[in-house]
Amino acid sequence: MKYISQIGNIALRELGILAKNRIYGFCMIVFPLLLVLFFTTMLDEGLPQDLPIGVVDQDNSATSRGLIRNLDAMQNSRVVYHFANITEARNAMQEGKVYGYLYIPEGTASKLLSGRQPKISYYYTMTCMTAGSMASKDLKTIGSLGSAAVGQATLSAKGATPGQIKAALQPITIDAHMIANPQGSYNYSLTTVFVPGILMLFMALLSAYAVGTEMKFDTGKEWLRMADNNIVVAILGKYLVHALVFLLVIFIYQYYIFGVLHFPRLGGVWSIVRLSLLQVAGGLGFGIFSFGLMPSLRMSMSISSLWSVLSISMCGSAFPVPGMDAPLQAMSWLFPLRHYWMIYQATVLNGFPVIDVWFHLVALVAFTLLPWFVLRKVKNAMLNYVYIP
Amino acid sequence: MSIFRKYKEHLTDVLYIWREELKQVIKDEGVLMFLVIVPLGYPLLYSWIYNNESLHETPVVVVDQSHSALSRQFINDCDASSDVHIAYYAEDLDEARSLVSRQLVRGIYFIPSDFATRVSRGEQGTISVYCDMSLMLAYKAVYQTAMVEAGRLGAGLNIKKSGNYTKREDAITAQPLAVDDVTMFNPSGGYGSCVLPAVLMLILQQAIALGIGMAAGTARERNRNGQLIPTDDPHYRGAYRIVWGKALCYGMIGAVAAAYLSMAVPCMFSFPQLANGWTLLAMLLPYTMASVFFGMTVSCLVRYRENVMLLMVFVSVPLLFLTGVSWPQSSIPGAWQGVSWIFPSTFGVRAFIRINSMGATVSQILPEIRILWIQAAIYLGMACLVYRHQFRLARKYAIK
Numbered sequence: 001m002k003y004i005s006q007i008g009n010i011a012l013r014e015l016g017i018l019a020k021n022r023i024y025g026f027c028m029i030v031f032p033l034l035l036v037l038f039f040t041t042m043l044d045e046g047l048p049q050d051l052p053i054g055v056v057d058q059d060n061s062a063t064s065r066g067l068i069r070n071l072d073a074m075q076n077s078r079v080v081y082h083f084a085n086i087t088e089a090r091n092a093m094q095e096g097k098v099y100g101y102l103y104i105p106e107g108t109a110s111k112l113l114s115g116r117q118p119k120i121s122y123y124y125t126m127t128c129m130t131a132g133s134m135a136s137k138d139l140k141t142i143g144s145l146g147s148a149a150v151g152q153a154t155l156s157a158k159g160a161t162p163g164q165i166k167a168a169l170q171p172i173t174i175d176a177h178m179i180a181n182p183q184g185s186y187n188y189s190l191t192t193v194f195v196p197g198i199l200m201l202f203m204a205l206l207s208a209y210a211v212g213t214e215m216k217f218d219t220g221k222e223w224l225r226m227a228d229n230n231i232v233v234a235i236l237g238k239y240l241v242h243a244l245v246f247l248l249v250i251f252i253y254q255y256y257i258f259g260v261l262h263f264p265r266l267g268g269v270w271s272i273v274r275l276s277l278l279q280v281a282g283g284l285g286f287g288i289f290s291f292g293l294m295p296s297l298r299m300s301m302s303i304s305s306l307w308s309v310l311s312i313s314m315c316g317s318a319f320p321v322p323g324m325d326a327p328l329q330a331m332s333w334l335f336p337l338r339h340y341w342m343i344y345q346a347t348v349l350n351g352f353p354v355i356d357v358w359f360h361l362v363a364l365v366a367f368t369l370l371p372w373f374v375l376r377k378v379k380n381a382m383l384n385y386v387y388i389p
Numbered sequence: 390m391s392i393f394r395k396y397k398e399h400l401t402d403v404l405y406i407w408r409e410e411l412k413q414v415i416k417d418e419g420v421l422m423f424l425v426i427v428p429l430g431y432p433l434l435y436s437w438i439y440n441n442e443s444l445h446e447t448p449v450v451v452v453d454q455s456h457s458a459l460s461r462q463f464i465n466d467c468d469a470s471s472d473v474h475i476a477y478y479a480e481d482l483d484e485a486r487s488l489v490s491r492q493l494v495r496g497i498y499f500i501p502s503d504f505a506t507r508v509s510r511g512e513q514g515t516i517s518v519y520c521d522m523s524l525m526l527a528y529k530a531v532y533q534t535a536m537v538e539a540g541r542l543g544a545g546l547n548i549k550k551s552g553n554y555t556k557r558e559d560a561i562t563a564q565p566l567a568v569d570d571v572t573m574f575n576p577s578g579g580y581g582s583c584v585l586p587a588v589l590m591l592i593l594q595q596a597i598a599l600g601i602g603m604a605a606g607t608a609r610e611r612n613r614n615g616q617l618i619p620t621d622d623p624h625y626r627g628a629y630r631i632v633w634g635k636a637l638c639y640g641m642i643g644a645v646a647a648a649y650l651s652m653a654v655p656c657m658f659s660f661p662q663l664a665n666g667w668t669l670l671a672m673l674l675p676y677t678m679a680s681v682f683f684g685m686t687v688s689c690l691v692r693y694r695e696n697v698m699l700l701m702v703f704v705s706v707p708l709l710f711l712t713g714v715s716w717p718q719s720s721i722p723g724a725w726q727g728v729s730w731i732f733p734s735t736f737g738v739r740a741f742i743r744i745n746s747m748g749a750t751v752s753q754i755l756p757e758i759r760i761l762w763i764q765a766a767i768y769l770g771m772a773c774l775v776y777r778h779q780f781r782l783a784r785k786y787a788i789k
Contacts, residue, residue, distance in 0.1 A: 023695075023696060023699065026699075027699050027703075031703055035703075035707070038707050038710075038725070039707075039710075041722055041724075041725070042710060042716065042721065042722065042725055043716065044722070045720055048716065048717045048719070048720040049720065050719070050720075051717060051719055051720070052719055090573075091753065093573065093574075093747070094743055094747045094748070094749040094750075094753045095743075095749070095753045095754075096718070096739065096743060099717065099719075108566075112565060112566055115561055115565065116561075117560065117561045117564070117565060117566070117567050118566060118567065119566075119567040119568065119569055120566065120567070120568055120569070121568065121569035121570075121571060122568065122569070122570060122571065123571045123572075123573050124571075124572060124573065125572075125573050125574045125575070125747065126572050126573070126574065126575035126576070126578045126579075126582075126583060127574050127575055127583055127586075127714075127742050127743075127746045127747060128583065128713060128714055128715070128717050128718075129575075129578065129580065129583045129584075129715075130715060130716060130717055131717035131719075132572070132575075132578070132583075133529070133578075134717075136570070136572070139570075140568070140570065143566065143568035143570075144540075144568075146565075146566040146568075147564050147565050147566045150565040150566065151565065163512075164511065166513060167511055167512050167513045168511075168547065170513065170540075170543055171508055171513065171514065171542075171543040171546045171547065172463075172508065172513070172514050172515075172516065172539040172540075172542055172543045172546075173513050173514070173515050173516070173539070174515075174516055174517075174518055174532075174535050174536050174539050175515050175516065175517045175518065176517075176518050176520065176532055176535075177517060177518065177519045177520065178520050178522050178528070178532075179519055179520060179521060179522055180522050180523075181522035184522070184525075184528070186525070186716070188522075189522065189523070189525055190715075194706055197706075198703055198706060201702065201703065202699075202703065205698070205699060205702070206699075209695055209699075212695075297695060298418075298419040298603075298695070299418070299419070301695055301698055302419060302422055302423070302698070305698055305702045306427070306431075308702075309702060309705060309706075310434065312706060313435065313438050313439075314438065316524075317523075317524070318525075318526075318580070318584075318715075319438065319439055319444075319526065319580045319581075320444055320524050320526060320527060322444075323441050323443070323444045323445075323526075324438060324441060325437065325440065325441065328437065328438060342492075345521075345523035346490065346492065349522070349523055350489075350490070350521065350523065352489075352490035353490065356490045356491045356492070357492070
């Protein structure tokens with residue numbers, strides 16, 4: 001009972017600090033919500049649409065114009081330039097005006113009709129991979145449509161039915177099922193890792209900041225006195241408020257993406273709640289631990305910010321962890337975001353049972369308990385250290 | 390006082406402040422960390438992460454209910470491709486699904502029992518591909534490999550049926566219109582070669598801004614009145630000389646970092662490097678200057694040293710997005726395009742990618758270079774303004 005009232009008192013004190021120092025309001029509520037808006041509006045299209053593409057049409061035939069019209073009609077491409085030659089097209093690419101171009105040499109139509117296999121080329125830049133792969137997909141489709149058109153004309157002249165023509169042109173088809181993201185939207189896959197990633201960055205930074213400022217403004221002794229010098233009670237009371245505020249923000253974010261924007265998810269509400277609890281606990285635990293390792297406001301914040309920024313790459317949502325070198329694969333276990341993301345994609349996105357990713361769950365619990373190792377150091381820092389700017 | 394002496398005095402002050410600021414940087418481990426260790430170490434770490442460039446042998450499970458020569462050929466072809474590895478065979482979809490759930494595979498190829506029969510009858514045979522969408526790169530590997538192999542297998546069947554006599558006829562049957570697929574400027578389509586140049590330039594701006602901000606925070610905390618500019622030192626007697634003195638110090642560090650980031654790092658990890666030295670200089674000079682003045686302007690806005698860290702670290706991911714390297718520039722909504730004009734990194738990254746990865750010349754990145762110079766000028770003006778304000782504040786407190 002004594003402990004509970006102590007925790008309550010410390011929590012109230014912390015609430016006062018959060019209300020007074022504007023940094024907390026900004027970093028816990030304003031910035032994260034701005035970030036949610038940033039990513040969801042930025043990636044609203046889901047897939048990049050109407051990418052600028054150029055054409056070099058030296059054939060100037062009905063066939064070549066048909067190919068170009070088809071390309072323009074594709075969802076992801078828009079033909080914005082007609083170049084006279086390849087050099088002009090390459091220049092435009094280097095100037096960043098187009099992501100790719102289609103080259104149709106002279107004589108394409110006549111060779112196609114006489115069965116002499118003309119060759120068209122498409123060039124695209126992979127310096128922006130999203131744009132490059134989208135452009136290449138459309139350009140590839142144009143190529144195969146060109147081939148198919150010839151086959152179709154020949155077959156229908158021979159009297160084949162539409163069904164027969166379809167089977168003859170494409171004897172084997174692929175029926176793709178894109179589970180839990182049927183449009184292949186980048187919004188669904190990027191927003192759901194960057195927003196939680198930066199939230200965890202704020203958790204780590206602010207929890208180091210909160211305990212560091214106690215030292216900086218020399219209020220640590222007062223804080224510990226309220227807990228009768230029991231560091232566990234002191235930390236629980238202090239971070240209870242942080243955890244609740246972060247949970248609130250996370251739930252607003254989850255409600256916005258799943259409730260308002262209807263991001264796909266196969267997991268239930270409980271899977272989201274469980275993940276959010278783990279995320280907050282792990283994120284705060286990591287921040288307190290980094291302060292305990294180096295009880296200096298500046299160093300602990302620097303370390304946890306560098307680590308958290310790195311975790312956005314190391315969580316393996318963009319470039320997968322199995323594709324990295326072995327030492328890095330091992331290191332990925334040291335990043336809380338990695339575990340968050342693994343649990344997210346398995347339980348929330350795909351709706352698989354949590355038991356299949358239990359080791360990541362255990363890892364997040366371990367991050368929560370990490371401060372245990374540095375409790376004495378934190379206490380010592382509060383009681384004995386003097387802040388040096 | 391003659392004009393000559395006045396200028397000499399001014400210059401002496403600038404040089405003095407340059408030296409003082411440099412001493413501060415070396416003494417303060419927080420500043421040192423962001424100005425030296427981050428530009429030095431971070432790029433190496435990122436390069437290492439992305440060094441393997443692309444994903445090969447993505448594990449896939451096959452549910453083959455057709456058990457035919459044709460289905461086995463499809464499986465073999467997929468397994469032989471560079472991107473997919475057939476890791477498991479499952480009896481039914483439920484079993485396959487549990488393998489996906491345990492993260493052992495990234496996709497399922499399901500071949501129905503009537504697959505070969507339908508193809509032999511001259512109908513379309515269908516193969517279902519189930520992709521785990523949590524990893525875009527893995528999804529593309531799983532899906533595209535199936536598409537390519539199905540197309541190739543189909544073309545082979547058509548050739549068999551066509552009754553051609555020569556190889557040339559076969560080739561024309563398979564593909565009446567030949568296409569040449571040319572990837573430019575990052576031919577392997579590697580992830581690292583694509584993202585890393587952008588990250589390098591972003592690190593430059595962020596490190597400079599963070600370093601300047603931290604140093605300014607320290608200066609404030611050391612000062613008795615919590616002011617940025619010391620009033621007890623006679624050399625700090627004008628806002629402009631302070632701006633120039635500091636700019637020389639951070640510009641010097643920035644220049645070294647810029648050279649290292651733009652030339653040494655891509656070379657160490659053999660990322661694409663088509664840059665011409667003079668072009669690089671034409672772009673890095675305004676970019677470094679814009680970053681320094683940008684950092685100085687931001688540093689006046691923050692009261693405590695930690696605040697600049699909270700601000701700059703969090704914007705780095707959105708900034709990367711605004712450059713148009715991970716999300717195409719043409720698809721960035723107009724409002725965010727407008728916001729992106731505030732930051733030097735937007736144009737610095739775009740220009741650097743074109744120079745470094747695409748071999749662009751100065752004339753091809755002229756718009757970006759122009760904007761960088763304009764940004765440098767505007768931020769210089771703003772830095773002078775905010776420093777003059779700080780200077781007056783400091784004076785006011787000193788008189789009190």
